[in-house]
Amino acid sequence: MHAVNLSHPADFEAWRSAARRMILADARPEAVDWRVGSDAGLFGEAEPAGGGRGPGGRGFSVPRGFMDLAESVVCHRDPARFAVLYSLLWRLTHGETGLLEIVSDREVYRAEAMARAVRRDIHKMHAFVRFRQRDGHYLAWFEPDHFIVDQAAPFFARRFANMDWSILTPDRSAHWDGEMLHLAPGASRRDVPDDDALEEYWRSYYANIFNPARLKIAAMQAEMPRKYWHNLPEARMIAPLIREAGRRTAGMIEAEGTAAPAKATRWAEAFARELPPVQDDGGLEACRRCGLWQAATQAVPGEGPAGAALMLVGEQPGDQEDLAGRAFVGPAGQLLDRAMKEAGIERTECYVTNAVKHFKFTPRGKRRIHQSPDAGEIEHCRWWLTKEIATVRPRLIVALGATAGRSLLRRPVAVMRERGAVLATGSDYRVVLTVHPSFLLRLPDAERKAAEYERFVADLRLAAAAAA
Amino acid sequence: MxxxxxxxxxxxxxxxxxxxxxxxxxxxxxxxxxxxxxxxxxxxxxxxxxxxxxxxxxxxxxxxxxxxxxxxxxxxxxxxxxxxxxxxxxxxxxxxxxxxxxxxxxxxxxxxxxxxxxxxxxxxxxxxxxxxxxxxxxxxxxxxxxxxxxxxxxxxxxxxxxxxxxxxxxxxxxxxxxxxxxxxxxxxxxxxxxxxxxxxxxxxxxxxxxxxxxxxxxxxxxxxxxxxxxxxxxxxxxxxxxxxxxxxxxxxxxxxxxxxxxxxxxxPLMREHRLYQADWLMRFYSFEAGEIVPQGGLLDLEIDPKLAWALGNRHRFPVDVNKADRESLLRVPGMGVRTVDRLLSIRRHKAVRMEDLGRLRVQLAKVAPFIVTADRQIGQSALDRLDLRARLMPKPAQLSLPLFA
Missing domain, CATH: 3.20.20.70 (Aldolase class I)
Incomplete structure (x- = not known):
């Protein structure tokens, strides 16, 4: 039997180096007796001297995950914690390298349960410590389940870096003076003031943020168990709040409606003067000609100077355009910008718009997947496009893709066959048909992409020349 | 103040x-x-x-x-x-x-x-x-x-x-x-x-x-x-x-x-609760909005939406916890994201048995009708039981709702 003596109950570093020596000395788990502080050293021989060479005759290493687990487990109050960890370490270094992934293994499960309890205890300490102020010093009394003060305290040092504070517990205390964290032996509840000026406010907040119509006592207790209540200043409100909840709720449900106060009308009138007049002039944003407005964020109007010689018409706004309310600002828009520049066209001198003004999509997972508008939607929205054309009076319109082509030429089009020519229409503008820039974005093959991009730029050049 | x-x-x-x-x-x-x-x-x-x-x-x-x-x-x-x-x-x-x-x-x-x-x-x-x-x-x-x-x-x-x-x-x-x-x-x-x-x-x-x-x-x-x-x-x-x-x-x-x-x-606290559960299914369990709510447009108030979906789609079960992909495991009633990920890592090392599920703190009674483990096979017949819904219904005492809600 080997006896290992640890100086304090959550002494991770000492456990770690002792465990390392034990493994190297080939000490089997059942042959090691782990003790803390004064209860050690009654019998059993002292630790074996080093010099063993460990499993397989070499040094050894353990997965990072084990060290994280062990750091938590050593804080547990269960006296068996060191032995459980050592047994895991033994198995990890004796052939069961993937052991920690088998969470349902009896020992892994036990260690995980301890680690979970410790982490929860730390979390609850972060949550339920309540400071009371005395002469600029913030003091708190807290009673954790496990030996967690050392692990829980740095959080308070990061958060309250410029406060003098002390957290006292029965086993250990943490003090912060603005520069250094000092860990000291346990203290007494009497060392902490028994009130604080703000607790009355805190209790008032607690009582008033509670909704009596939603009483869920078990849900509260699951997260804030009774054992914490005697150190929480707000907890004394719990019983009266629960007691009164039913009566208060019934009162609200049964109350007769009251007449609005006289000042309500004055407020409404004063406010109405401040707001700009509501736009209900049958503008694009109010368009309900088809159903696409329902799922979209907004209608996206065209942009550019009236009198522009060249107009470009895309299909419909995409995800980004729908959010920003501006045409061609997403990835396809950026590609269009590049191609226009290469074709010698200034975008600011053109009028850029879409055949359909609302974004049509289907939701898939976390994304909105573009869907082409159908003939009816294109038809309904042509009303707006026609209005834009009448205002801008362009000499030539570039139809980007089949939807724009269909809207402008009033017939189904075959983009690949009909591109590269200036097409006459029945109206006083001509059309150059080409692909939509998003077609280029979707091409997987780099070589084809480059070739198609060149054709696209050539179409734009043709349009620019025809518009000049 | x-x-x-x-x-x-x-x-x-x-x-x-x-x-x-x-x-x-x-x-x-x-x-x-x-x-x-x-x-x-x-x-x-x-x-x-x-x-x-x-x-x-x-x-x-x-x-x-x-x-x-x-x-x-x-x-x-x-x-x-x-x-x-x-x-x-x-x-x-x-x-x-x-x-x-x-x-x-x-x-x-x-x-x-x-x-x-x-x-x-x-x-x-x-x-x-x-x-x-x-x-x-x-x-x-x-x-x-x-x-x-x-x-x-x-x-x-x-x-x-x-x-x-x-x-x-x-x-x-x-x-x-x-x-x-x-x-x-x-x-x-x-x-x-x-x-x-x-x-x-x-x-x-x-x-x-x-x-x-x-x-x-x-x-x-x-x-x-x-x-x-x-x-x-x-x-x-x-x-x-x-x-x-x-x-x-x-x-x-x-x-x-x-x-x-x-x-x-x-x-309507229970309705609110069910909506949160359904919302969770959309965000973390790859459910589509359209498949969660049954015909009639309202979520079942008595059982959670995943269980309700499973009971309505029994042909998708039983799922073999040793073979099924992550997405199918996520659809098993009573199995959370964490449980599924842990199962996937356990099964790289050993065949998963009922006792493994027990140690993962899974509600065995709830998952059992829908899964196959290395030590427990069930046929479609158990799934076809007409009283399955009644058997899986939570006991009223387990609800954390006030009596007058």
Missing amino acids: LKKLEILADAAKYDASCSSSGSDRKNSAGTKHGIGSTEGMGICHAYAPDGRCISLLKILLTNFCVYDCLYCVNRRSSNVRRARFTPEEVVDLTLGFYRRNYIEGLFLSSGIIQSPDYTMEQIVQVARMLREQHGFRGYIHLKTIPDASPELLAEAGRYADRLSINVELPVEASLGKLAPEKDGAAIRRSMGRLRLNIEQAKEEPRGPRFAPGGQSTQMIVGADTTDDKGILATSDRLYNAYRLRRVYYSAFSPIPDASSGLPPGAP
């Missing part, structure tokens, strides 16, 4: 959000005057007897409001007591509570006074004082007023960890009826702008900060007649259009001096 706190906390309680998670990491270590930290996971500092977490000081700057939303305790036609904090008062209260470790930070909202920009400016001023004068590094959640100016929005985003705009009601028609001054289109436009700002800030870490904790919203359940299918369709759209971190569902609750146009009843 105490009186003001009473009124303005009472006025804020109908906003369900209290999260303080998922923002950037910051703390006051090494600073001269700073106070506070946010470290990823938020902390609930207390729980009220309504089961809700208290993480933030959630108050209104004022409950004076020129709007007249029928469901709202603060509507202008209500006779509730009114109060207004000065920005300094909110700052002092926030810091006082924070120093005593009562809270993670501030969730500030306000009734609309004078104009959207004026109201937003008041809210932003509080955040500005906290961050710039006091070096506050705790969590700040600001309610955003739709149609406030882009400059104010940019400033709000710089100071806040999270911004939110409440859609309030699941469909626009209801908004028109119950909240006539609210503009659904403006709400959507503002959410769109928030998403663009949030994403831009994420892409340019050196550029100005903008609400690293994202945006959220709230929908009131049961104030209008929209069914669960409609509610979840709206949530789905909000998640994928505006990348919301959360949609909160708030059962329409009795309020003091309720409008006679919308008389209060007991809040």
Whole structure:
């Protein structure tokens, strides 16, 4: 039997180096007796001297995950914690390298349960410590389940870096003076003031943020168990709040409606003067000609100077355009910008718009997947496009893709066959048909992409020349 | 001051959000005057007897409001007591509570006074004082007023960890009826702008900060007649259009001096609970909005939506826990994301048996009819039992609901 003596109950570093020596000395788990502080050293021989060479005759290493687990487990109050960890370490270094992934293994499960309890205890300490102020010093009394003060305290040092504070517990205390964290032996509840000026406010907040119509006592207790209540200043409100909840709720449900106060009308009138007049002039944003407005964020109007010689018409706004309310600002828009520049066209001198003004999509997972508008939607929205054309009076319109082509030429089009020519229409503008820039974005093959991009730029050049 | 706190906390309680998670990491270590930290996971500092977490000081700057939303305790036609904090008062209260470790930070909202920009400016001023004068590094959640100016929005985003705009009601028609001054289109436009700002800030870490904790919203359940299918369709759209971190569902609750146009009843708490479960299925279990709600448009109140889905799709079961892919395992009633991931790692080393599931703290009675393990085969016949639903129904005593709900 080997006896290992640890100086304090959550002494991770000492456990770690002792465990390392034990493994190297080939000490089997059942042959090691782990003790803390004064209860050690009654019998059993002292630790074996080093010099063993460990499993397989070499040094050894353990997965990072084990060290994280062990750091938590050593804080547990269960006296068996060191032995459980050592047994895991033994198995990890004796052939069961993937052991920690088998969470349902009896020992892994036990260690995980301890680690979970410790982490929860730390979390609850972060949550339920309540400071009371005395002469600029913030003091708190807290009673954790496990030996967690050392692990829980740095959080308070990061958060309250410029406060003098002390957290006292029965086993250990943490003090912060603005520069250094000092860990000291346990203290007494009497060392902490028994009130604080703000607790009355805190209790008032607690009582008033509670909704009596939603009483869920078990849900509260699951997260804030009774054992914490005697150190929480707000907890004394719990019983009266629960007691009164039913009566208060019934009162609200049964109350007769009251007449609005006289000042309500004055407020409404004063406010109405401040707001700009509501736009209900049958503008694009109010368009309900088809159903696409329902799922979209907004209608996206065209942009550019009236009198522009060249107009470009895309299909419909995409995800980004729908959010920003501006045409061609997403990835396809950026590609269009590049191609226009290469074709010698200034975008600011053109009028850029879409055949359909609302974004049509289907939701898939976390994304909105573009869907082409159908003939009816294109038809309904042509009303707006026609209005834009009448205002801008362009000499030539570039139809980007089949939807724009269909809207402008009033017939189904075959983009690949009909591109590269200036097409006459029945109206006083001509059309150059080409692909939509998003077609280029979707091409997987780099070589084809480059070739198609060149054709696209050539179409734009043709349009620019025809518009000049 | 105490009186003001009473009124303005009472006025804020109908906003369900209290999260303080998922923002950037910051703390006051090494600073001269700073106070506070946010470290990823938020902390609930207390729980009220309504089961809700208290993480933030959630108050209104004022409950004076020129709007007249029928469901709202603060509507202008209500006779509730009114109060207004000065920005300094909110700052002092926030810091006082924070120093005593009562809270993670501030969730500030306000009734609309004078104009959207004026109201937003008041809210932003509080955040500005906290961050710039006091070096506050705790969590700040600001309610955003739709149609406030882009400059104010940019400033709000710089100071806040999270911004939110409440859609309030699941469909626009209801908004028109119950909240006539609210503009659904403006709400959507503002959410769109928030998403663009949030994403831009994420892409340019050196550029100005903008609400690293994202945006959220709230929908009131049961104030209008929209069914669960409609509610979840709206949530789905909000998640994928505006990348919301959360949609909160708030059962329409009795309020003091309720409008006679919308008389209060007991809040539909179980329905709210089921909507949260369904929402979870959409976000973490790869369920599509359309497949969760059964015909008829309402979620089953007696059993959870995943179990209801499984009972309606028995041909998809049993699932072999030793062979099935992650997606199929996630659809097994009683199996959470964590359990599934642990199973996947266990099964790389050994065949999974019932006792393994037991140690993963899985409710065996609930999963058993739907799975096959190395030591337990079940045939389709067990699944075909007509009384399966009744057998799997939770016992009434297990529900954590008040008796009169």
